Amino acid sequence: MRRWRRSASVGLGAAALAVGLSLVTGCGVPAGDGPSPVDSDIAELLVPEPTPTATATSEQVKLTVTWVRGDSLARAQRLGLADTRQDRLDVTLDELLRGPRPAEQIKGFTTLLPPDVQVAGDVKGRRALIELTVGTGLEPVGLPLAVGQIAVTALSVPRVRSVVFTVDGVPTPVPLPGSRGDTRVVRLSDYRTVLAN
Numbered sequence: 001m002r003r004w005r006r007s008a009s010v011g012l013g014a015a016a017l018a019v020g021l022s023l024v025t026g027c028g029v030p031a032g033d034g035p036s037p038v039d040s041d042i043a044e045l046l047v048p049e050p051t052p053t054a055t056a057t058s059e060q061v062k063l064t065v066t067w068v069r070g071d072s073l074a075r076a077q078r079l080g081l082a083d084t085r086q087d088r089l090d091v092t093l094d095e096l097l098r099g100p101r102p103a104e105q106i107k108g109f110t111t112l113l114p115p116d117v118q119v120a121g122d123v124k125g126r127r128a129l130i131e132l133t134v135g136t137g138l139e140p141v142g143l144p145l146a147v148g149q150i151a152v153t154a155l156s157v158p159r160v161r162s163v164v165f166t167v168d169g170v171p172t173p174v175p176l177p178g179s180r181g182d183t184r185v186v187r188l189s190d191y192r193t194v195l196a197n
Helices: 007-028 040-046 085-098 102-105 144-156 188-194
Strands: 059-069 072-083 117-124 127-133 162-167
Touching: 040 144, 059 144, 072 085, 072 144, 085 127, 085 144, 127 144, 144 162, 144 188, 162 188
Parallel strands: 127 162
Antiparallel strands: 059 072, 117 127
16 A cells, blocks of 8 residues: 655645646636536536445354363354355454453353464365464463364364464474374364363
């Protein structure tokens, strides 16, 4: 996007006005006492075209965000504006990073994601690629559930069946709950034992 400094726009406006005045005075326009009718062809050129009005095309849809409650993952419903599956992923990840709302906190929902975590997602067919950036690092004890929060949230997007986490663009294995080792591709079945009803 171009950014004009105010002084430059004033100078350009003054120059344009001076050129316009010199053209009008030198093009044979008669000086008269009052207004005169304008040729219809010229009038059409002078009337500006209507500016199209912006319309909101996004639809309000149900979104699922995943929190931690005790030793389990608990899903909560939200409403948000999203047109595409990519929109849904972006909006749900934003909601996840904002943390649980007061009403959800009363229900015991919390998050294990640190404030400095950055999460970006990209929908590729039936897979979501999640890029993680963490400054201070996630706590090792809660890492499987923290990763699960992101994975289950991404898996709530329609037709997304698997999640791959990347760090600096490189696929990275993540720990599964229940000390079941690490995996490069995460599916909802990996969290069945820790998903609250």
